[in-house]
Amino acid sequence: xxxxxxxxxxxxxxxxxxxxxxxxxxxxxxxxxxxxxxxxxxxxxxxxxxxxxxxxxxxxxxxxxxxxxxxxxxxxxxxxxxxxxxxxxxxxxxxxxxxxxxxxxxxxxxxxxxxxxxxxxxxxxxxxxxxxxxxxxxxxxxxxxxxxxxxxxxxxxxxxxxxxxxxxxxxxxxxxxxxxxxxxxxxxxxxxxxxxxxxxxxxxxxxxxxxxxxxxxxxxxxxxxxxxxxxxxxxxxxxxxxxxxxxxxxxxxxxxxxxxxxxxxxxxxxxxxxxxxxxxxxxxxxxxxxxxxxxxxxxxxxxxxxxxxxxxxxxxxxxxxxxxxxxxxxxxxxxxxxxxxxxxxxxxxxxxxxxxxxxxxxxxxxxxxxxxxxxxxxxxxxxxxxxxxxxxxxxxxxxxxxxxxxxxxxxxxxxxxxxxxxxxxxxxxxxxxxxxxxxxxxxxxxxxxxxxxxxxxxxxxxxxxxxxxxxxxxxxxxxxxxxxxxxxxxxxxxxxxxxxxxxxxxxx
Numbered sequence: 001x002x003x004x005x006x007x008x009x010x011x012x013x014x015x016x017x018x019x020x021x022x023x024x025x026x027x028x029x030x031x032x033x034x035x036x037x038x039x040x041x042x043x044x045x046x047x048x049x050x051x052x053x054x055x056x057x058x059x060x061x062x063x064x065x066x067x068x069x070x071x072x073x074x075x076x077x078x079x080x081x082x083x084x085x086x087x088x089x090x091x092x093x094x095x096x097x098x099x100x101x102x103x104x105x106x107x108x109x110x111x112x113x114x115x116x117x118x119x120x121x122x123x124x125x126x127x128x129x130x131x132x133x134x135x136x137x138x139x140x141x142x143x144x145x146x147x148x149x150x151x152x153x154x155x156x157x158x159x160x161x162x163x164x165x166x167x168x169x170x171x172x173x174x175x176x177x178x179x180x181x182x183x184x185x186x187x188x189x190x191x192x193x194x195x196x197x198x199x200x201x202x203x204x205x206x207x208x209x210x211x212x213x214x215x216x217x218x219x220x221x222x223x224x225x226x227x228x229x230x231x232x233x234x235x236x237x238x239x240x241x242x243x244x245x246x247x248x249x250x251x252x253x254x255x256x257x258x259x260x261x262x263x264x265x266x267x268x269x270x271x272x273x274x275x276x277x278x279x280x281x282x283x284x285x286x287x288x289x290x291x292x293x294x295x296x297x298x299x300x301x302x303x304x305x306x307x308x309x310x311x312x313x314x315x316x317x318x319x320x321x322x323x324x325x326x327x328x329x330x331x332x333x334x335x336x337x338x339x340x341x342x343x344x345x346x347x348x349x350x351x352x353x354x355x356x357x358x359x360x361x362x363x364x365x366x367x368x369x370x371x372x373x374x375x376x377x378x379x380x381x382x383x384x385x386x387x388x389x390x391x392x393x394x395x396x397x398x399x400x401x402x403x404x405x406x407x408x409x410x411x412x413x414x415x416x417x418x419x420x421x422x423x424x425x426x427x428x429x430x431x432x433x434x435x436x437x438x439x440x441x442x443x444x445x446x447x448x449x450x451x452x453x454x455x456x457x458x459x460x461x462x463x464x465x466x467x468x469x470x471x472x473x474x475x476x477x478x479x480x481x482x483x484x485x486x487x488x489x490x491x492x493x494x495x496x497x498x499x500x501x502x503x504x505x506x507x508x
Contacts, residue, residue: 003090005036007190009045009214010197012052013207018045024187024214029097029333030324030370036095036191041215046182046222049211053153053180054228056208063150063178067128070176071119076203078115081195085109088195092164095189097332097371098287099324106473111165113472118176118496125493142508148500150178151254152230155223157244159236160335161290161392163189167196169474169490170233171210177499179231182211184223188335190214220244227251231499234258235292237390238417238484256488256498258292258480260390261419264412265295267304268425268434269403275424275448276304277311281375281396285319288334288373289343289394292485293420293442297387298396299411301403305379308398309358312377316359321372334371334393343373343393346386350397355380360394382411390417409437418482424448441481441489 005026008015020039028035057063062070081088089108092098098107126148134143156170163185174181185193197212213219224232224247231254234244238260245255265282267275283294300308324332334340340363347361360376375394378386387397401407412421421440425431428447435443480489488498 003035003094005091005191007036007038007194007197009039009041009049010194010201010210010212011045011049012056012211013201018042018048018213020045024190026095026189026191028094029335030322030372032369032371038190038194038214040187041184041213041219043215043218043222045213046184046215046219047226049182049213050153050155050223050226050228052208052211053182056206057150057153057180062175062180062206062209065178067122067126067176070178071123073203073205074115074119074172074176077196077199077205078112078119080199080202081112081115082109084195085112088164088192091192091195093324095191096160096163096287097324097335099329099332100327102287103324106165107162108164110472111168111474114168114172114474117472117475117492118172121493121496122176126496137508139508142506144504144506147503147505148177148497149503151499151501152179153228154179154181154499155226155229155232156181156183157220157223157232157234157236158183158185158193160186160188161287161292164192164195165473166235167193169495170235171196173490173496174233174499175205175210176496179499180209182213182223182229184213184215184219187214187216221247224248224253225250230254231256233488233498241486256490257486258488258490259419259484259486260417261292261294261481261485262297262388262390262415262417263293263295263420263422263440264297264299264415264438266299266408266412266421266423266434266438267301268405268408268423268430269301269303270426270430271304271424271448273304273307276300276307277314279308280311280315281319281377281394284394284396285331285375288332290335290339290392292390293479295420295422296391296396297382297412298398299401299408300398302400303403305398305400312358316375319375321364321367321374331372331375331394334373337371339392340371340373343391343395346389346391346393346395347376350378350380350384350386350395353380353384353386355384355386355397358398382414388415405434409434413437413439416484419485420444420481422446439482441485442477442479 026036130146233256235258241259356379358377360374422444423431426449431445435445478489478494
């Protein structure tokens, strides 16, 4: 029998059904079975949660607590979630259809470490006070200090694809900075957010500091327009991001927006045919292509196209589609039927615009339940919809190009998006130099020419001033986009500083 989860809303330190007249049923995208339910929050519930967060911020003590005190609370949250890691993994697989390694490293356990990492950063990395040297003057000593303060009440709105990870990537740094939070997960994947609420309660986070509500568009509208909210952090589509910015304009809200992407994977002209055969479906097999930063465009030198096609023909029959609980499954389901229909519409548009369908493009045979779709590869041009618009499904668009670096860079940057990208060359140095020219917030430069592995250095790479980092994702670096892929950065020190304001205090 499938495990079932049921939660109430978490507002002002209390579990409540709120004003909800109905419930939101959560279904398993692989089986279409109901796995849980939560109350369907209303705008009135959102106002209650926002008011609780406002009071908790204005009256404290959370915003005025020491970084070490907040850090200790975040570690306690991590400990609670680590103790529930088996249940958390089961829930996320059932809620999202995520498979194997991705579930462990990104979706579930690998995200808990962000609580510990943010705890460490606020104690040892973030510079809360920058004091200038005092100077003498006619009225005695004077000087200036720059201090970081929490931005205030944060409304956090998250999507369905990586729900737990994205809930943590917003809640952990906001709490670390001393903010109070109202979290609204996507109505398709609300369940894991309430485990975070349980962790906050168990860790002794004061009432009102973290509130978790549900709901649809009208609840999001309340959060993004309410004058008691100081900042919105959102991950989702660029279209929704534009609306959120417009909603916040009247009260000049701060925004951290991680939006859409159509990232280009560039293969340079010095890689081998053998490597071209190995590319296959690229990263669109990851979570059935439901990732904003995934490389969904392959820019491939024309002389490597035949080798690439040979590789796809060889690997396509080996890709196992099915139950995400099966360790041998490579491709799980899309999140909902609406999403599958969206992918199908893009496949049709590719055909209509003259793209060559190399493989896939339809629902797999033999699946009576679940929102599955075959991994799909098109050969097309960069002006087609399948090369310009975010599909959010297992569809890979290959764009052949002349082979010159300038041509590859031009095509990669010919997009409204600028979230991610990658460059593969015979040497890492060449890949790095081309990656610098890509207008994106993140990029991967990879040398694929083949070299002998270097031996481990003494101490396994550790030494004075170095230490093993916490395991997991989102703890170092800075994640975000250029152009219409968003505003601001997440992860690491930069992710915490997004939730702060800088105040300059002159004294004499």
